[in-house]
Amino acid sequence: MMLRRILLLLILMVGTGTVALQGAHQATFVLRNGDRVSGELTYKGGSDYTLNGRDYPSSDVAVIEFVPGDPPASELQQIPPVDNNPSEHERHVIVGRDGNIIFGKIYKFSPDGEMVTYDQREGGRHEVSTDAVARIYVNPGAARSVFNSVVNGPSPVATSGVSGGNSVTVNGNQPWTDTGLNVQAGDELRFLVGGQIQVAAGNGPDVTANANGNGNFPGSRAKYPVPALPVGGLIGRVGNSAPFPIGASGQQIRMPTRGRLYLGINDDEFGDNSGSFTITIAR
Structure with missing residues (x-):
């Protein structure tokens, strides 16, 4: 009788989704836009990876981390600078907790995320416990972009005052310009802007905008x-998050999320724009 009750209880728990997959492995996805998402890694098959029950296309994941912290520059410099490497068995990179670097192609994870199976560049299909893995570079090119400041040294944002000699030019005929800077959620930055752009053909005041835009257009x-910002004003975004106004005030602006910082022009037509802004980024 007791055994029947236990079996019935287990059936009810499974039916209501209250039984979690045992042994699901903790991991962090570093996404292309620099965001980090942590939780329990599981695998349903196919090209998606699942974290806390949510599916993420493998094309959106730069790195799967099993240990905290940014990778060292010496490691990043060894991974390929491209995604979907034409050399199929150099498409992914597995870094062991002992620092060993393996080039290959991920074949699958176990359903509970405890094991990863891969085809190694040197030949053969192998399996390793994710307990022995520090990181898996799913899209190495995207990973190098996310960790650009690690690969190329300190970012152009100074710890105080104005970045010495580091500035970004934003052309009026380009919607977005990559600053090369990765920011953290909550970072407070100032944007010191010079220059002006034209938001239509000509040079008169009716088509000229500073970083606050042209309110008369x-x-x-x-x-x-x-x-909310007039045409031609300076704007920013972090990764693929919502754009935000910057303008010409030079006041500190809090970054909304973690990722790559882009600067842009507030406009919907760029073919007849000209001129540029020069921006120095400071804390």
Whole structure:
């Protein structure tokens, strides 16, 4: 009788989804935009990886981390600078907790995320416990971009004052410009802006904008990335997050999330724009 009750209870728990997959492995996904998502790694098959029950396309994942902290520059410099490497068995990189680097192609994870099976560059299909793995570079090129400041040394943002000699040029005819800078959520940055752009053909005041934009320019702002800011104003975004106004005030702006910082022009047509802003980023 007791055994039947236990079996019935287990059936009910499975039916209501209250039984978690035993042994699911803790991991962190570092996404292409620099965001980090942590939780229990599981695998359902196919090209998606699952964390806390949510599926992430493998193309969106730069790195799977099994130990905390950024990778060292010496490690990043050894991984390929491209995603989907034409050399199939150099497409992914597995780094052991002992520092050993393995080039290959991920074949699958076990359903509980405890084991990873891969085809090694040197030949053969192998299996390793994720307890022995520090990181798996799913998209090495994206990983090098996310950790650009580690690969190339300190970022251009100074610890205080203005970054010495480091500036970003934002052309008026380009929607977004990569600053080469990775930021953390909550970082407070100042943007010191010089220059001006033209948001239409000509050079008169009616088409000229500083970093605050041109409030006299006619037309709807509905399609601008930041509708509240006039045309031509300086804007920013982190990764693929929502754009935010920067303008010319030079006041500190809090970064909304972690990832690569881009600067852009608040406009929806760029073919007739000209000129540029020069921006120095400071804390």
